[in-house]
Amino acid sequence: MHNHHIVIVGGGSAGWLTAGLLAARITAQRSQGIKITVIESPDVATIGVGEGTWPSMRHTLQQIGIPETQFMLHCNASFKQGSSFYGWRSGEKNDYYVHPFTTPPGYAELDIASGWRALHPDRAYSDTVSAQSQVCAYGKAPKQLQTPDYAGVTNYGYHFNADKFVELVKNHCIDQLGVNCLVDHVESVTAHPNNDIDAVTCKTHGMVQGDLFVDCTGMRSLLIGQHFNVPWISQRHVLFNDSAVAVQAPYDSAQTDIVSTTLATAQSEGWIWDIGLSNRRGVGYVFASQYTDAATAEQSLTEYLARSMSKDAMSALTPRVLHFKPGYRQEFWKGNCVAIGMSSGFIEPLEASALAMVELSATMLCDHLPSLMTQMPTVRKRFNQRFRYRWQRVIDFIKLHYAISERTDSEYWRDNRSQNSIPDSLHELLELWRHQSPSRYDFIENEEVFPSASYQYVLYGMDYHTQSTSLSTAELEHCQQLFAKNTEYVSRLLQGLPSNRDWLTAKSQSGLAQTG
Numbered sequence: 001m002h003n004h005h006i007v008i009v010g011g012g013s014a015g016w017l018t019a020g021l022l023a024a025r026i027t028a029q030r031s032q033g034i035k036i037t038v039i040e041s042p043d044v045a046t047i048g049v050g051e052g053t054w055p056s057m058r059h060t061l062q063q064i065g066i067p068e069t070q071f072m073l074h075c076n077a078s079f080k081q082g083s084s085f086y087g088w089r090s091g092e093k094n095d096y097y098v099h100p101f102t103t104p105p106g107y108a109e110l111d112i113a114s115g116w117r118a119l120h121p122d123r124a125y126s127d128t129v130s131a132q133s134q135v136c137a138y139g140k141a142p143k144q145l146q147t148p149d150y151a152g153v154t155n156y157g158y159h160f161n162a163d164k165f166v167e168l169v170k171n172h173c174i175d176q177l178g179v180n181c182l183v184d185h186v187e188s189v190t191a192h193p194n195n196d197i198d199a200v201t202c203k204t205h206g207m208v209q210g211d212l213f214v215d216c217t218g219m220r221s222l223l224i225g226q227h228f229n230v231p232w233i234s235q236r237h238v239l240f241n242d243s244a245v246a247v248q249a250p251y252d253s254a255q256t257d258i259v260s261t262t263l264a265t266a267q268s269e270g271w272i273w274d275i276g277l278s279n280r281r282g283v284g285y286v287f288a289s290q291y292t293d294a295a296t297a298e299q300s301l302t303e304y305l306a307r308s309m310s311k312d313a314m315s316a317l318t319p320r321v322l323h324f325k326p327g328y329r330q331e332f333w334k335g336n337c338v339a340i341g342m343s344s345g346f347i348e349p350l351e352a353s354a355l356a357m358v359e360l361s362a363t364m365l366c367d368h369l370p371s372l373m374t375q376m377p378t379v380r381k382r383f384n385q386r387f388r389y390r391w392q393r394v395i396d397f398i399k400l401h402y403a404i405s406e407r408t409d410s411e412y413w414r415d416n417r418s419q420n421s422i423p424d425s426l427h428e429l430l431e432l433w434r435h436q437s438p439s440r441y442d443f444i445e446n447e448e449v450f451p452s453a454s455y456q457y458v459l460y461g462m463d464y465h466t467q468s469t470s471l472s473t474a475e476l477e478h479c480q481q482l483f484a485k486n487t488e489y490v491s492r493l494l495q496g497l498p499s500n501r502d503w504l505t506a507k508s509q510s511g512l513a514q515t516g
């Protein structure tokens with residue numbers, strides 16, 4: 001049998017998640033004859049941020065074969081049930097909404113947004129249609145202690161330590177899934193006459209030949225960028241943020257409550273993320289260098305942290321500044337090389353879509369595994385079409401948060417709202433949503449990155465006005481029942497679910513008892 005060699009260059013989250021998904025699928029399908037090697041440089045560190053995930057990460061880790069509790073304890077992980085937005089609409093004190101992960105009950109059957117407007121116009125949309133925003137408000141876990149691994153009462157993803165995550169997935173890939181790892185720096189690329197990659201040459205191990213190369217080298221983009229010269233399509237004219245200053249902030253005590261959502265607090269030239277892990281917070285200001293500089297951003301971050309931290313604790317922090325170019329590749333797959341992770345594209349981490357795009361890319365590779373090598377031109381064409389579409393959808397959804405803001409307090413916000421920074425595709429939808437609520441007919445691909453329910457949470461969280469569709473009496477009654485049931489469900493969940501902190505403490509104690 002012919003041996004195929006898949007060479008993944010880069011051992012960050014993208015490289016190891018891709019290796020894990022491919023290797024697990026190869027093992028499951030008993031596709032012998034496919035070998036996977038990951039090459040990671042000892043000289044180039046991984047990016048070390050990327051701490052918020054989507055619910056899709058549960059399925060990914062389950063497929064790779066890592067038990068959930070082991071993963072959570074190793075990576076200081078906690079549950080993420082959505083994002084909370086402060087100050088995005090007006091910047092005033094009470095300006096707050098939640099985008100939870102759970103789709104509202106009844107969403108697919110009827111126009112619940114019109115029901116909400118008719119019945120509870122003064123209550124928050126998310127509180128009316130979903131139980132999850134209240135579960136989050138009370139810092140509750142999305143599951144009970146006895147709920148099986150990866151199952152949830154409400155939908156959830158994670159917050160975790162990015163370095164520990166890479167370490168865990170890497171060790172699992174090597175020890176359990178037969179992935180080869182070369183710790184070596186790739187210095188050059190040898191190409192076939194048609195420019196496809198024949199081999200990469202490493203400093204110590206020399207030439208490594210392969211049939212398919214996966215570029216997971218992060219922003220360096222060694223293969224797709226440097227070898228194939230595939231252009232980068234900048235999105236800075238739409239999404240201005242291109243820098244971040246980040247810190248790891250300790251909790252006051254080991255009992256401090258852990259927040260259930262990523263907190264995203266708007267600032268005058270960007271926004272601050274605040275992520276609660278089990279043992280610390282990850283906090284950072286994402287900003288646009290065109291409008292402010294790192295020192296001013298750090299000052300705003302300091303003021304934000306001072307609300308919850310002592311001066312002493314703050315003096316021990318070591319802020320780290322990162323820069324990135326918002327955009328994506330014109331092609332993600334060129335010749336026999338597919339780019340996954342930061343090498344293929346990156347835009348600011350609002351709504352944390354980067355790891356989800358890694359998961360989607362690696363999954364599409366897996367789904368085409370049998371034909372990957374023999375039908376490469378067709379698979380490549382489909383991959384490129386699909387991911388071009390997905391990047392555009394991600395960009396539209398992130399831009400939505402800025403486009404419908406009413407803030408005018410800085411040039412940053414005024415420019416962010418100006419028509420010429422809003423993509424036509426989003427502009428068209430916003431016009432439509434003046435007359436009807438977002439629905440599944442607005443997004444017709446399978447595996448859309450953001451479902452229409454997410455658009456509703458953001459639009460109505462930010463008071464976007466859609467003309468109410470008149471519902472029939474039966475439909476209104478149906479909505480009323482759904483909303484009443486939701487209120488009842490909230491009280492049951494608040495009684496039955498442990499807090500995030502309690503869930504993690506109990507699991508870590510039972511983990512210690514098992515190992516002790």
Ligand SMILES: Cc1cc2nc3c(=O)[nH]c(=O)nc-3n(C[C@H](O)[C@H](O)[C@H](O)COP(=O)(O)OP(=O)(O)OC[C@H]3O[C@@H](n4cnc5c(N)ncnc54)[C@H](O)[C@@H]3O)c2cc1C
Binds near residue numbers: 340
């Ligand atoms: C400020 C910020 C916040 C973010 N927050 C989130 C978030 O909340 N959620 C989310 O999903 N994503 C987030 N991301 C994105 C996320 O961090 C990345 O998508 C993810 O970590 C994948 O990175 P990567 O593996 O592509 O690159 P990297 O982590 O940079 O890894 C690159 C790898 O390539 C190797 N390499 C480089 N050159 C060579 C060479 N010559 N030879 C051999 N190996 C080489 C390196 O050694 C390393 O192993 C954030 C990003 C930023 C900048």
